[in-house]
Amino acid sequence: MKTGIQSWLDDRFGLSSITKFLREKTVPQHKHTIWYYTGSAILLFFTIQVITGFMLVFYYKPTLEGANESVARIMTEVPLGWIIRSVHSWCASFMIAFVFIHLLSTWLTKSYRNPRELTWMSGVFLLVVSLLFGFTGYLLPWDDLSLSATKVGTDIPRSIPLVGAWVTKLLRGGEDVTGDTLTRFYGFHVSILPVLIFILLGVHIYLIQKQGMSLPIAAENKNDEVRDIPFWPNFVYREMIVWLLLLGALFSLAIFFPPSLDKAADLMAPAPEGIKPEWYFLFLFQTLKIFPAKILFLNGDTLAVLLMLIAGILFFFLPLIDNKPAERKGRIITVIGLVLIVYAVVMTIWSLL
Amino acid sequence: MKLKHSLFTRRQFLNGLLGGWMGALLASFLYPVLKFVFPPTREPDQVILPFADFRDMGPNSVNNFLWGTKPGILRKNDDGAYLAFVGVCTHLDCNVSYLPDQRKFFCACHDGWYDEDGLNIGGPPPRPLRRLVVSIEGEDLIIKREGGERVEDS
């Protein structure tokens, strides 16, 4: 029975079509069902980022003079400030990790095949925005490590022909990384990227609801047994169990291993030894490090950046390239995916040695 | 409707006109936006430092100065001559440091090495460190861009 208020609101919003949709939505059960949970886990982490982000904004000061000090204040003076920052920092890693898992599972189960190409493409944009969130957030504590990582990171686009120098200038707010860069990164981090990610998430989630959950190829061909369970409440309750486990892991790590904070960055000081970007950029970092200065007549880093750019474009159009997933070509592309995973893992480990 | 010798219909023409006008309007909005987000940054033509601060440097030692928004490195040679560099790695822009006992410049970001004259000798850096011209006039140490021309930041 609907109460008076419910039906009053429903007359105006017409929400009953949405609740009806959710009541009837089902989730297929098969041996790859576990990957379905990664999407909602990302949403969980994202929500935590939004909430802890709002809180940090209350104390953080995005200026050359105030940034490092305000983070120190959050860590030492603000009641429970250290936990909030620690959760924000750890949760960023969790979110990115799950974005990678989500994406690789889509690649290897080929869920991006017709008609879900646009879901994949919006997902690639979401990946880029998530990485940009990580990259801009890394600078905000403004210590030596984050400064050097940002100098390198914002200099990389410079090697792109034609637009590169402009991109670097746009990111830095000038020729060099300065206090302006810090303020600009803060602007990206708390205003531009959030708007982008909400729009992209909207598109991504809409497409998934519109097209329903994808089935693995084997299940689609009825080789596997598929049973549907209702999304509400059966699947949601299962998701909640996963969420609780993840939250437990997240808070434990955040409490026992809070992120450090070095002394404020000095723009004129030499780069410290052992600079490292966040872990999810390590494989790119190591690639740049081992590329020689000159390859034939090209700059090593120009070549590396161009290769990465091409790889990124191929990656974006992967569903269109991988258009016969069940055939030989599809299997080769799966193998390439696995090789890339191995490459990234090896490079990451190498850079940590 | 299309006249006999016309290449397109009246509708196409009007749509084109309207579309072109909207495009131009959009561009006129976009232009100030783009102007706004790229702040003017000019590299200094020269910096003038009091020579007194640098007179007592020992041979094979370095001192820092400010070259616009970049660190500058002033090095005194064994023969007493001064050399000035922009202390920024030509690979990916990290600040370099001078290691006097090895007589080399070192970039910690990706293990880049330059010799005492700023030549790139190891690791990823593709070019030598940028040199600046040092001159001493009376009590002033003047550091200028090489060749006097504006060097595009690379």
Ligand code: FES
């Ligand atoms: S920035 Fe100096 S070696 Fe890469």
